[in-house]
Amino acid sequence: MDDVRKLRTDDIDRVVARVATQLATDASLKRLVNPKFSQDHFHTALASATSSTWVHYREGQLVGHLYGALLDNPTYGTSVWIGPDGVSFDDGDALAALYAVAGEEWIAKGATEHFVWTLDDPTTTSAWLDLGFAKMHTRGAMQLHDGHHALVDGYTLRLGTIDDLELAIKLDDELDRAQSQGPSFSRGLSKSSQRDDWIETLSDPDTRHFIVEAEGVAIGQCVTFPLPDQRGSFDGTIHLSAVVVLDRHRNKGVARAMVDAALNDARERGFVYAQTNWRITNRQAAQYWTGYGFITTYVRLHRTIGIY
Numbered sequence: 430m431d432d433v434r435k436l437r438t439d440d441i442d443r444v445v446a447r448v449a450t451q452l453a454t455d456a457s458l459k460r461l462v463n464p465k466f467s468q469d470h471f472h473t474a475l476a477s478a479t480s481s482t483w484v485h486y487r488e489g490q491l492v493g494h495l496y497g498a499l500l501d502n503p504t505y506g507t508s509v510w511i512g513p514d515g516v517s518f519d520d521g522d523a524l525a526a527l528y529a530v531a532g533e534e535w536i537a538k539g540a541t542e543h544f545v546w547t548l549d550d551p552t553t554t555s556a557w558l559d560l561g562f563a564k565m566h567t568r569g570a571m572q573l574h575d576g577h578h579a580l581v582d583g584y585t586l587r588l589g590t591i592d593d594l595e596l597a598i599k600l601d602d603e604l605d606r607a608q609s610q611g612p613s614f615s616r617g618l619s620k621s622s623q624r625d626d627w628i629e630t631l632s633d634p635d636t637r638h639f640i641v642e643a644e645g646v647a648i649g650q651c652v653t654f655p656l657p658d659q660r661g662s663f664d665g666t667i668h669l670s671a672v673v674v675l676d677r678h679r680n681k682g683v684a685r686a687m688v689d690a691a692l693n694d695a696r697e698r699g700f701v702y703a704q705t706n707w708r709i710t711n712r713q714a715a716q717y718w719t720g721y722g723f724i725t726t727y728v729r730l731h732r733t734i735g736i737y
């Protein structure tokens with residue numbers, strides 16, 4: 430007899446144990462997944478999330494759980510976000526039954542965009558793909574080491590400040606333009622928070638903005654900041670994002686030297702790992718990051734509820 434219902438406090442120990450086992454399995458499949466987490470903190474978090482977590486019992490045995498955070502995201506609107514510790518399932522049927530019940534509540538609350546971060550491995554992705562989800566972003570991680578590539582003649586590197594806001598936005602537009610091309614076809618992205626996001630980024634003392642110039646004009650940039658606590662990621666991880674080099678300056682090692690400098694800077698400040706995300710359809714980026722040394726860990730899947 431199958432029973433999908435909301436989490437009760439007497440289920441919590443069993444859910445915590447499932448997540449611990451699952452993270453250990455994830456780490457055995459992907460060496461840059463961190464299986465360690467505070468079970469006490471997670472227990473407390475679940476205790477305050479009983480109304481947004483579901484459990485699935487089959488013949489008295491717990492065969493899965495599902496938690497989704499309902500968020501008003503500036504880019505994706507009202508949406509549901511499921512992390513690596515937000516779901517476990519013994520088989521595809523267990524996940525399908527959980528998602529059918531939870532999804533009904535999410536949709537009733539206006540959340541028709543559903544996102545899940547899950548291990549980049551068919552053992553977990555295939556059950557989601559069978560529910561109509563598609564791969565959206567890949568997360569890659571690497572252990573930091575001494576990067577030794579220098580910029581070729583004619584290029585210089587400097588750190589940015591808030592005074593570089595306009596050029597940061599201009600280069601960011603170039604990144605969006607590149608991703609609006611096929612096969613990514615990432616179009617219709619809302620720009621409403623772009624300026625505020627960059628102001629926040631450039632004003633944050635923990636964030637570093639690296640700019641490459643040619644003849645005094647900015648032609649490339651990237652940003653680093655300490656990764657906040659994230660399930661499956663190691664402490665001491667620097668996050669790398671917003672990497673772009675203008676078209677006519679590509680394939681000259683500009684990004685390689687800029688990223689080496691950004692990651693060397695992080696290593697000197699005590700960081701041990703780096704992490705970045707790329708769009709699954711951005712094949713140039715996928716090739717670039719795996720060539721640089723990033724190893725995939727998790728993948729973000731996405732589903733839009735509709736007539737499709």
Ligand SMILES: CC(C)(COP(=O)(O)OP(=O)(O)OC[C@H]1O[C@@H](n2cnc3c(N)ncnc32)[C@H](O)[C@@H]1OP(=O)(O)O)[C@@H](O)C(=O)NCCC(=O)NCCS
Pocket residue numbers: 603604607672673674675678679680681682683684685686706707708711713714716717720721
């Ligand atoms: C991805 C991107 C940042 C790379 O920038 P870049 O400056 O061209 O990168 P590099 O020159 O360091 O390396 C690019 C390639 O040129 C090669 N290369 C490096 N130096 C070279 C040189 N002197 N001569 C010829 N090739 C060279 C590299 O080996 C690399 O090959 P690979 O992609 O097969 O690994 C750039 O293509 C870009 O801005 N793309 C659009 C935005 C984007 O997708 N950003 C990533 C978002 S996740």
